[in-house]
Amino acid sequence: MSSNKYFFIVKDRVTDAAVTEDFLQIVDFRNPATGKPAKYMLREESIELFELNCFSENNRSWFINESVCSNGQIYLPSRIDPLFLVLPYIEKNCSIKSIPLEHVLIDDEFPHTVKLINFVSRGNQLTLIADEKNVGNIRAYRYNEEKVLNWLREKCVILEKALGKSVKSACSSNFIKEEKENSYKQNEMLSYAHGIISDYLSLELSNKLASELGVQEEKSHKRKSTVDVSIQQLKKIKKEESIETTPIKAVAPTKKVSAKSKALAKAASGTKGIASFFKK
Structure with a gap:
């Protein structure tokens, strides 16, 4: 059995002779939306970048030729625009002044x-999200929010059209009689496209x-900012502290004594109780 094998499903065929450390690499980059580590696959010779999506279940393995791969995970590489990974660094470091890219893409983690x-x-890929400034052989870049939103809007429109085509083809193959069920709203597809793109923002x-697209993101799919998380944690701590404190017992209301009860109490004053006769 071998535990250092991994199962990939890739679109292009890769022969054993072509697979080298320089040809295919799996590295960690910072996730552009969450900032946490994420796996990516590089093909530096063809300059291709893939996001690795992993499907995993317990008690699963693979039979590969004459061997068994005990790691039953499935890795699905999908192409990703590298500008999504570069965008957070440009926005953070180049909002005020123009900086060469070699000084921007530095991350100790x-x-x-x-x-x-x-x-x-x-080419001019970076000019889609930043302004380029040339000084001799040095090229520096400055973050341009207007360009970024235009670039993202175009991606949403392209994705919306692709989603619309897939929905139409799926409806035509189902032989549904009602025309209302076959139709889809354009705004819904645009909102869905925005949700997909937002996974990288x-x-x-x-x-x-x-706001630029004129769509409203569903509350259930909204990610929480760090400020919202810290506020909720603070509320949770305060709630736990209030539960842990000793509850104060409420003072029972005094009962109103009737005139008859007062008279009996006055008559009994000075008399001894029956238990006093049995004491020595």
Whole structure:
């Protein structure tokens, strides 16, 4: 049995002779939406970047030729625009002044981030999200929010059209009689496209894009900002503290004594109780 094998489903065929460490690499980059580590696959020769989606279930393995792969996970690489990974660094470091890309894509927690320079330096890709300034052989970039929103809006429109085509083809193959069930609302597809693109954006930028598109993101799919999380944690702590404190017993209301009860109490005063006769 071998535990250092992984099962990939890729669109293009990769022969054993072509697979080398320089040809295919799996590295960690910072997730552009959450900032947490995420797995990506690189093909540096063809300058291709893939996001790795993993499907995993317990008690699963693979039979590969004459061997058994005990790791039953399935990795599905899907192409991703490298600008999504570069965008958070440009927004954070280049909002005030123009900075060369070599000084921007530096991350001590993710040392492979510098590899992204080769993926975004082709043509004028970076000019889609930033203003370029040339000084001799040095090219510096400054974040441009207007360009970013235009770039993201175009991606949403393209994705909306693709989703609309898939919905129409699915409806035509189902032989549904009612025309209302076959139709789809354009705004719903645009909102759905916005939700997919937002998986690669910060919460603030996702909200700005929604406003630019004129769509409203569903509350159930909204991600929480760090400020909202900290406020909820503070409320939870206060709630727990209030539960842990000793409850104060409420003072029982005094009963109103009737005139007859007062008379009996006065008559009994000075008399001894029956138990006193049995005491020594």
